Amino acid sequence: MSIQSVSSQQSVSRSASFTLLQTISAFVFGAVIVYAVGFLPMGAAHNAAHDTRHSLAFPCH
């Protein structure tokens, strides 16, 4: 009984850290895209996303 509950606790904690790993990965994915649209200093990226940057109040120019 106690062995079972320990192993189920381990499985819950393993699954919790796996969840954390996945939400962090998705967060990084989102942050990279927002950086590319809002902050990438390359001229062509700035010009393509220009009106988006102004509308979302990213610092621009």
Add this chain to the structure above:
Amino acid sequence: MLFRRIILNALFVGLLAGLLLTAAQTIGVTPIIFAAEVYETADEAPVADHDHQAMTDHDHESSVDSHEHGINENHEHGLDDSLELGLVENHEHGTSENHNHQQAATEGHSHEHDSEAWAPEDGAERTLYTLVSNILASIGFSALLLSLMAQAQAMGITNINISRGAAWGIAGFIVCFAAPGIGLPPEIPGIEAAPLEYRQEWWLLAVVASATGLAVLAFSPIKYKALGLLAIAVPYVIGAPQHQGPEFGHPDANAVAALSSLHHDFIIASSVANLIFWVAMGILSAWVLKRWVLNSSSQALASGA
């Protein structure tokens, strides 16, 4: 897999919210940007043939660059002689326009003139790129929102529903628009501002600090809530980078008055558009989170997989 479901749903939410943002923007925001740009162009070059003028100046600069570069390399590194000769010769005679143009293109990124880099044509092409950028930005924001919502839900600190989704959306508006906007108001083209890097750093600071502060206020025990307020206050205590001098560099007083009025309208229009965008993002994200993102993950959790 949770990661995959967050990304797929972020694509879906981002597409819808990006279309909504584009609609709100087209009605209220971009007309003001276009109106302000009229003064920006007039400010830079009062002559009619602005593009040609700029290009000629640039060609001259870059051929001088290549000349100096060629000489230096010739002496110090002794690289390919024929290439060096080509560059120097080109400078001396100044005949090959094609070459100058190529030089401008290859050096475009290192120069500070934005007008030299590729830009979409005004009209349909520009609108299309804005639409794509809006959808991409929305996908990114939605992935951020969904990952935070999913994590909060998995930790049991909230139970997402539609009205809490709207609250998350309002929090997104405060964090990504209002909090940085208090120190760095939304800008229209032609406005003078502190150096871009400082403003970007402060923007990021304001976003991270207000997100942390709001999360503490919303989810922490009452005795820690003062720390949330403190976190929100930090960026303003440090102070946003400010431009010294007049807000608009335009020489004509009438133009400055018009730009100031446009700027005022722009702050209101972009606030409305961003509020609509973020509330929609919050509601949509909560909806897909309940319906698709968490559905099979709770089953997976139950089965221990």
